[in-house]
Amino acid sequence: MPAPAGDMARAAMKKILLIASLLNFLCIYLYAQDEPSATYPITGKLEDSEKKPVPFANVALLAAKDSSLIGGGTADENGLFTIPAEPGSYLIKITFLAMDEKIIPSIRVAAQPVALGTITLSSNSRLLDELVVQGEKSQMDLQLDKRVFNVGKDLANIGGNASDILNNMPSVTVDVEGNVALRGSGNVRILIDGKQSGMVGLNPAEALRQIPADLIESVEIITNPSSRYDAEGEVGILNIVMKKNIRYGLNGTFTGTAGYPSNFGASFNVNYRKKKINLIANYGFMYRDGPGRGHSRQEYNSADTSFVYEQTNRRNRAGYSNNVRVGLDYFLNNQNTITATLSVRKSQNDNKSRLEYRDFDMNNILTRTVTRSEDETEPRTNIEAALNYRKTFERKGQSLTFDAKYILSDETEASQYHEVADNLTVDTRQRSYNTEDEKNFLAQLDYIHPLGKDGKLEAGLKTSVRLLDNDFSVHQQLEPDYWVILPDYDNRLAYDEKIHAAYLMASNQFGKVFVQAGLRGEYTDILTELKKTAQTNHRQYFNLFPSIHLSYKLEDAQTLQLSYSYRLSRPNFRDLLPFSNFSDSRVFRAGNPLLNPEFTHSFEAGHLLNMNKGTLLSSIYYRRRLGVVENITSVDSTGFTTITPINLSTGDSYGFEFNFTYDPAPWWKLTANANVFRAMNEGYYNDKLYQSDTYSWTSRLSSRVTLFGSVDFQSSLNYRAPRRTTQGKDLSIYFIDLGLSKDILKGRGTITASVRDLLNSQKRRSITENAGYYSYSVFQWRPRQFLVTLSYRLNRSKEKQNMDKQREMNDEE
Numbered sequence: 001m002p003a004p005a006g007d008m009a010r011a012a013m014k015k016i017l018l019i020a021s022l023l024n025f026l027c028i029y030l031y032a033q034d035e036p037s038a039t040y041p042i043t044g045k046l047e048d049s050e051k052k053p054v055p056f057a058n059v060a061l062l063a064a065k066d067s068s069l070i071g072g073g074t075a076d077e078n079g080l081f082t083i084p085a086e087p088g089s090y091l092i093k094i095t096f097l098a099m100d101e102k103i104i105p106s107i108r109v110a111a112q113p114v115a116l117g118t119i120t121l122s123s124n125s126r127l128l129d130e131l132v133v134q135g136e137k138s139q140m141d142l143q144l145d146k147r148v149f150n151v152g153k154d155l156a157n158i159g160g161n162a163s164d165i166l167n168n169m170p171s172v173t174v175d176v177e178g179n180v181a182l183r184g185s186g187n188v189r190i191l192i193d194g195k196q197s198g199m200v201g202l203n204p205a206e207a208l209r210q211i212p213a214d215l216i217e218s219v220e221i222i223t224n225p226s227s228r229y230d231a232e233g234e235v236g237i238l239n240i241v242m243k244k245n246i247r248y249g250l251n252g253t254f255t256g257t258a259g260y261p262s263n264f265g266a267s268f269n270v271n272y273r274k275k276k277i278n279l280i281a282n283y284g285f286m287y288r289d290g291p292g293r294g295h296s297r298q299e300y301n302s303a304d305t306s307f308v309y310e311q312t313n314r315r316n317r318a319g320y321s322n323n324v325r326v327g328l329d330y331f332l333n334n335q336n337t338i339t340a341t342l343s344v345r346k347s348q349n350d351n352k353s354r355l356e357y358r359d360f361d362m363n364n365i366l367t368r369t370v371t372r373s374e375d376e377t378e379p380r381t382n383i384e385a386a387l388n389y390r391k392t393f394e395r396k397g398q399s400l401t402f403d404a405k406y407i408l409s410d411e412t413e414a415s416q417y418h419e420v421a422d423n424l425t426v427d428t429r430q431r432s433y434n435t436e437d438e439k440n441f442l443a444q445l446d447y448i449h450p451l452g453k454d455g456k457l458e459a460g461l462k463t464s465v466r467l468l469d470n471d472f473s474v475h476q477q478l479e480p481d482y483w484v485i486l487p488d489y490d491n492r493l494a495y496d497e498k499i500h501a502a503y504l505m506a507s508n509q510f511g512k513v514f515v516q517a518g519l520r521g522e523y524t525d526i527l528t529e530l531k532k533t534a535q536t537n538h539r540q541y542f543n544l545f546p547s548i549h550l551s552y553k554l555e556d557a558q559t560l561q562l563s564y565s566y567r568l569s570r571p572n573f574r575d576l577l578p579f580s581n582f583s584d585s586r587v588f589r590a591g592n593p594l595l596n597p598e599f600t601h602s603f604e605a606g607h608l609l610n611m612n613k614g615t616l617l618s619s620i621y622y623r624r625r626l627g628v629v630e631n632i633t634s635v636d637s638t639g640f641t642t643i644t645p646i647n648l649s650t651g652d653s654y655g656f657e658f659n660f661t662y663d664p665a666p667w668w669k670l671t672a673n674a675n676v677f678r679a680m681n682e683g684y685y686n687d688k689l690y691q692s693d694t695y696s697w698t699s700r701l702s703s704r705v706t707l708f709g710s711v712d713f714q715s716s717l718n719y720r721a722p723r724r725t726t727q728g729k730d731l732s733i734y735f736i737d738l739g740l741s742k743d744i745l746k747g748r749g750t751i752t753a754s755v756r757d758l759l760n761s762q763k764r765r766s767i768t769e770n771a772g773y774y775s776y777s778v779f780q781w782r783p784r785q786f787l788v789t790l791s792y793r794l795n796r797s798k799e800k801q802n803m804d805k806q807r808e809m810n811d812e813e
Helices: 005-033 125-134 162-167 204-209 798-812
Strands: 040-047 058-063 069-074 080-085 088-095 102-109 114-120 140-143 146-150 172-174 180-182 188-192 216-222 236-242 249-260 263-274 277-301 306-333 336-360 366-392 399-421 428-451 455-479 482-510 513-530 535-555 558-569 587-589 598-611 614-626 629-635 641-647 650-665 668-685 688-707 711-720 723-725 728-730 733-744 749-756 764-770 773-780 785-794
Touching (some): 040 088, 058 080, 069 080, 162 172, 162 204, 162 216, 428 482
Parallel strands (some): 040 114
Antiparallel strands (some): 058 088, 146 216, 216 236, 263 277, 277 306, 399 428, 629 641, 688 711, 711 733, 749 785
16 A cells, blocks of 8 residues: 655655755764864965066965975965965965966975065966967867857857757757757756756746847756756756856957847846956847748548648747846955846747638538637746855865755736638637746755865755746637636646755766766655646655766777766646647647656766867767656547647667867868667557657758958758657758858957858658548748847957956866
């Protein structure tokens, strides 16, 4: 007999509390073990040859007997440094960008402070020249558990939005409706700056279109996340990293965009830093007018009835968005920093659509034409407040961070419908309202403790509370001023989600082998309630999610990687929502409040080859999924189609992926990536077997050349092969993007012209087949686009910007 839900919840909570207590005890114990004995400060001041202070240089404390690293620190903005040291004999090594390395030998610490006085560093002009030539940040950076793509190097991203950027990432696809998939699966977790965010919102597909690309620094693709990340996301995580400046003085970047069809935008990203305070502010405005069109044909045959109808649709999604973010970094000292940020996004869409249905008899003779128009307003507001505290310790690599975030979101979709049939004298008028409100609070604590020379221990706690309220109704006009609610399309859903987590992870290097292993525990408590029909569904479950990453360095130019993770995908809010858009009166997308989460075992092996002129990263992977969610299409005898997500039994997929960069010449850069995979799904629903077995692939090839020494030209080709589904097939998609860029104003400005979807070919084409039913559809969300973008860097030429990035990398080390 199964245990009552309350007993399960109490047992799960006891496990969470036990893990948390163990982590807390372990952190306290390790911290106590690290308490230093009596130390005395070594102080000094760094200057250049012109007697000006050298800020933020790295100062390393080395043992005199074997030059091993003992400790160190960073000079402050006035070039002053202080390093605590136990009694003994030492060397000090000072390094800084564009300066010669400085070694100070024979430092003896007895039972008193040591003052080194003023230390003069000499400029290294040769190094500075090299930095100006080679300081360009690479497009891809490979780390143990993720790939980092710096989006500014891709001309196809300039002037676009977050959805456009993701569509240009390796192994990432964005369909014409904005739904994001990674390696062929839509169960991907999207984060902002490593945290869940209201910027993604209740409707990620639409929210990503509201984030200007100019505010994004990079995208991290994490296909097998470690235990420090949430277990959510069957296929992995896409982390969007927003731009943030911490450079001294006043710095900024200003960008303006104009395009056709109507696409206008402007943004700025500025910071002002002086002494212990850094103020940041960025703002992005975007207005887009997106005309789309499509057509479809449905055929239905049964013993009782048969019908054929064709549909054409035209729609125009026009709207604007304002994104504002302000923040403050307060550096208490070299080891303690507090950061507070406030983000606000306000947007408004005004959408219009017109659908035309043409009904035919079995002799293909037109019997009726019906037109349906929609006029929708869609305002959204998102407010997000975040607080971060970071503490570093005297021991290199030791840190403690705390994050808290509060999110408020609201969205309203209000639509007016007008339907007219040529064989009826009375038309139909309807209206629908869909309000979605969200409150979200999360708190997270992370601690990193070094172990030995190359090892470290990581531990953390996290709690997240998410409350959503959705009210949906459809009204129909019976008389000029008399409206009635359609009872089949009227309800209110309350969604309460609480997730509590703890993790422990350790890593170390043994010769050429690097090992990282972790375990994460998550307790989930989700309550869904349909208030008007008094239907509730309460789920409580506790799961452990292990992860392991191995890396082996074959030689300086080659590295092997192996990884495993266990993950889950909880049903998203819209999958549970029993009501959805009412635009198409013959096709209705309905959620399923009884959906269960998917669980996934994910394995991956990779090989990185560094060559003189490029890199090749190749990977093979396998995923085993349980409780796979599939969208099932059903059609009744009247021609009304319902699309509903349900849990199938199992799914298996495996594939091969590569990312290739090559520079045939100093003025020519090539990048290519491809993902070839096989996916198999199988399960029963209503005593019927649904299965699919498909081979498919996605690829992107990009070429960037520098003409006349100052003009960059980029062309890219994207292709997605056909793919079978449990009820049909998605056909192939391809599109070509071109871009031209030139630096102006002595390197402080850049002008870029681009065309997206050159051949106007980015269209979704799909086939759905059931017993007695056939459907073929084509839809294009947005036609070919032309864009011109102008960027200006305040107090930062491109060469200086590259030097600043190198300085930031030194600071992080």
